[in-house]
Amino acid sequence: DLKKLPTEPATELSRFAVRSPFTGRIIKKDIVLGEVITNAKEIFVVADLTTVWIDLDLYRKDSDNVKKGQKVIITLPSHRQLPEAVIDYVAPLVDEKTRTTRARVIVNNEDEELRPGTFITAEIITKEIEAGVVIDRDILQEVGGQTCVFVQDEHGFEPRPVRLGGTNARKVEIIAGLSPGELVVVKNGFRLKAALETGIGSGCSTPGHVH
Incomplete structure (x- = not known):
């Protein structure tokens, strides 16, 4: 369209439509009022952000x-x-x-x-495997040097040592120590850990419950 400018009547030069070849948003403007431009000048950058x-x-x-x-x-x-x-x-x-x-x-x-x-x-996701029991990583607690989860039973909350399998940034597989369907503490487990260590025992291997 810029090549047509010299042949247009002078009355048409006050306003000239610059058309984009596709629909999008203007993400950059490089032109000011009164500036002389050529065919090589990049005056707008338009992007289709859909x-x-x-x-x-x-x-x-x-x-x-x-x-x-x-x-x-x-x-x-x-x-x-x-x-x-x-x-x-x-x-x-x-x-x-x-x-x-x-x-x-x-x-x-x-x-x-x-x-x-x-x-x-x-x-x-570089690899997918079948896993029997999977929990959030932040459920795990370190108690007495062992990796544990707190499991709810009829007496309260029992610290249970578990063995870990595959893991990613958010989830971890439990391959021993926890069965499907058991109720585990998913929030504030650190409070149960503190109560256990200060009032009952020294780790997962020590029998005890937190109420």
């Missing part, structure tokens, strides 16, 4: 386990999790300065909650 790329930086020790098509759990700064996404691309090279490898996820952003430059947290 779909965005999320770039993930992977440490070298982790990058070999990340493959295209793996599921990704993305958590926003607001702590809201996005619908499940997948790895779309893994760079073949390592950045010389950061010593990281870049992976990319493409996600739907029709509500435009994700803005360019936003930092997010991503958990890549």
